Amino acid sequence: MHSLKNISIAGENSLIVYFGDARTQIISESIASEIAATAAQLRTSLGTQLIDLVASYASLLVIYDPFKTDHHAVRAAIRRALADPIDTDVSQSGALVTLPVYYSAESGPDLQTLADNAGLSIEEVISIHQQSEYRVYAIGFAPGFAYLGELDPRIAAPRLATPRQKVPRGAVAIADRQTAVYPAESPGGWNLIGLCPALMFDPSAEPSMPVQVGDRVRFNAIDRETYLGMGGLL
Amino acid sequence: MTINSGFKVIQSGIFSLIEDAGRFGQHGIGLTTGGPLDREAFRWANRLCGDQQTAAAIEITVGGLVLESTVNTTIAVTGATIPLSINQQSRALWQSHQVKVGDRIELGFASSGSRGYFAVAGGFTINPIFNSAATVPREALGGLHRDGTALQAGDFIPCSESLSAPQQRVPDSHRPDYSSNSTVLRVVLGYQQQAFSHISKQLFFSSEYKVTESSDRMGFRLKGPGIKSTLDGILSEGICLGAIQVPADGQPIVLLNDRQTIGGYPKLGSVLSLDIGKLAQLLPGGILRFEAISIEQAHNLLLLDQQRFADTVLEQVGLDE
Numbered sequence: 247m248h249s250l251k252n253i254s255i256a257g258e259n260s261l262i263v264y265f266g267d268a269r270t271q272i273i274s275e276s277i278a279s280e281i282a283a284t285a286a287q288l289r290t291s292l293g294t295q296l297i298d299l300v301a302s303y304a305s306l307l308v309i310y311d312p313f314k315t316d317h318h319a320v321r322a323a324i325r326r327a328l329a330d331p332i333d334t335d336v337s338q339s340g341a342l343v344t345l346p347v348y349y350s351a352e353s354g355p356d357l358q359t360l361a362d363n364a365g366l367s368i369e370e371v372i373s374i375h376q377q378s379e380y381r382v383y384a385i386g387f388a389p390g391f392a393y394l395g396e397l398d399p400r401i402a403a404p405r406l407a408t409p410r411q412k413v414p415r416g417a418v419a420i421a422d423r424q425t426a427v428y429p430a431e432s433p434g435g436w437n438l439i440g441l442c443p444a445l446m447f448d449p450s451a452e453p454s455m456p457v458q459v460g461d462r463v464r465f466n467a468i469d470r471e472t473y474l475g476m477g478g479l480l
Numbered sequence: 481m482t483i484n485s486g487f488k489v490i491q492s493g494i495f496s497l498i499e500d501a502g503r504f505g506q507h508g509i510g511l512t513t514g515g516p517l518d519r520e521a522f523r524w525a526n527r528l529c530g531d532q533q534t535a536a537a538i539e540i541t542v543g544g545l546v547l548e549s550t551v552n553t554t555i556a557v558t559g560a561t562i563p564l565s566i567n568q569q570s571r572a573l574w575q576s577h578q579v580k581v582g583d584r585i586e587l588g589f590a591s592s593g594s595r596g597y598f599a600v601a602g603g604f605t606i607n608p609i610f611n612s613a614a615t616v617p618r619e620a621l622g623g624l625h626r627d628g629t630a631l632q633a634g635d636f637i638p639c640s641e642s643l644s645a646p647q648q649r650v651p652d653s654h655r656p657d658y659s660s661n662s663t664v665l666r667v668v669l670g671y672q673q674q675a676f677s678h679i680s681k682q683l684f685f686s687s688e689y690k691v692t693e694s695s696d697r698m699g700f701r702l703k704g705p706g707i708k709s710t711l712d713g714i715l716s717e718g719i720c721l722g723a724i725q726v727p728a729d730g731q732p733i734v735l736l737n738d739r740q741t742i743g744g745y746p747k748l749g750s751v752l753s754l755d756i757g758k759l760a761q762l763l764p765g766g767i768l769r770f771e772a773i774s775i776e777q778a779h780n781l782l783l784l785d786q787q788r789f790a791d792t793v794l795e796q797v798g799l800d801e
Binding site for chain 2: 254255256257258259260262273297298299300301302304305306307309312313316317384385386387388389390391393430447449453454455458459
């Protein structure tokens with residue numbers, strides 16, 4: 247199934263493709279996999295004319311080399327990519343990556359408050375967080391920061407009124423209907439519910455991230471001992 | 481090349497960063513591009529040192545860098561008007577100079593403009609990370625130690641020896657003048673521009689904006705007549721170089737080399753890359769105006785600029801200069 251699309255100019259060497267109705271701005275798995283498929287096609291068809299792509303929730307930014315091509319030719323390549331049918335089995339598109347999480351009051355300082363506000367027990371919050379399969383909708387904010395959605399509305403929570411100065415690397419967090427793992431220590435305003443011992447960004451590894459946009463992620467609870475055994479820090 | 485050839489950092493100055501042309505093709509893992517804010521001045525500095533448009537050089541913000549050479553080579557400094565001396569002898573900017581082992585190279589502080597570029601023949605030898613030497617402090621990536629740190633006193637920046645070369649300079653007609661601390665930025669309309677009313681756009685393109693103190697390598701925050709879009713926010717989307725983002729307070733932000741790769745504020749379009757350097761040379765309080773151009777004009781301007789750069793013949797400098 248194809249969504250509505252609209253190609254707009256972004257800058258002197260960039261076009262942005264909007265998927266779905268730009269006014270309603272729906273987040274959906276089918277749009278995410280359409281974007282991933284379009285990105286893959288453009289990588290092949292544009293080759294060295296392509297400088298980079300930024301896939302996000304409902305858009306794809308296409309940055310091209312203006313000394314090798316122009317916006318007319320890139321528009322044509324985008325239209326061709328969009329016209330190609332994509333695999334309709336959305337639920338199976340993208341790789342499935344499982345991330346271990348040590349959920350606890352010790353590793354997730356906002357777990358209790360989040361549970362209280364949601365009218366749930368801590369155990370229920372942990373269980374609901376693991377029940378969904380999430381889609382990687384965007385990567386940005388910081389190297390390796392993957393926005394995962396959509397979170398079960400029962401455990402959705404607004405950002406903290408006062409962001410923390412320091413969120414540890416590996417913090418598993420919730421903001422609205424999104425969840426994420428902080429790839430490095432940084433300031434942050436998301437609700438922290440646990441710690442993941444896997445590195446979300448490792449410049450010395452190939453690939454440097456375990457996920458890419460369009461992949462699917464599941465979380466799997468581990469205990470304190472396993473977390474420490476996997477190299478996790480407390 | 482011996483491992484000992486290079487430059488010792490005696491004083492780091494205000495903020496001095498190793499930058500090459502930038503880190504490209506890594507937006508997929510959330511990495512920004514980095515690279516020189518004033519690409520024009522950067523590539524002239526490199527051109528003066530040889531046929532090297534993208535080699536790693538030093539971006540000096542405001543000044544204060546003092547180096548000691550442990551190599552015989554050619555250097556050049558371009559960009560902001562920063563007093564340059566070699567062994568306490570004043571030397572011209574926008575011109576190549578021979579340095580030898582033991583020479584002390586001192587940069588004072590900018591009297592106009594704010595970013596200088598120090599290039600060396602063959603470029604500095606920097607171990608790249610994600611295919612680039614560009615320093616991005618916010619990402620803790622790149623530069624001399626590959627960890628995003630700015631240059632510090634005690635650092636040693638390696639480079640190769642190079643044979644002495646005739647002194648050359650950039651023709652006056654190609655040297656920008658930053659002394660007015662004001663500029664005009666050409667803009668390609670795009671992104672959510674239709675969500676800005678005709679009146680908002682007229683106001684934007686007919687008003688003066690001021691550079692605020694909250695301006696850095698991520699973006700320049702401006703102050704002037706507020707403009708409004710009909711959108712509160714948008715789903716986060718890819719941000720290109722020079723994108724003009726307008727948050728709810730209506731005060732535009734021009735996003736530069738170290739920008740976040742995605743963001744959720746409405747955008748009016750993007751500043752032409754050829755004008756980004758002019759913006760980056762402004763000091764807080766600097767005045768700017770915007771002028772709309774079409775994508776076709778932008779494309780032509782880029783091609784013309786490339787041709788003009790390629791066609792420019794550097795002037796030979798007599799020994800007594």
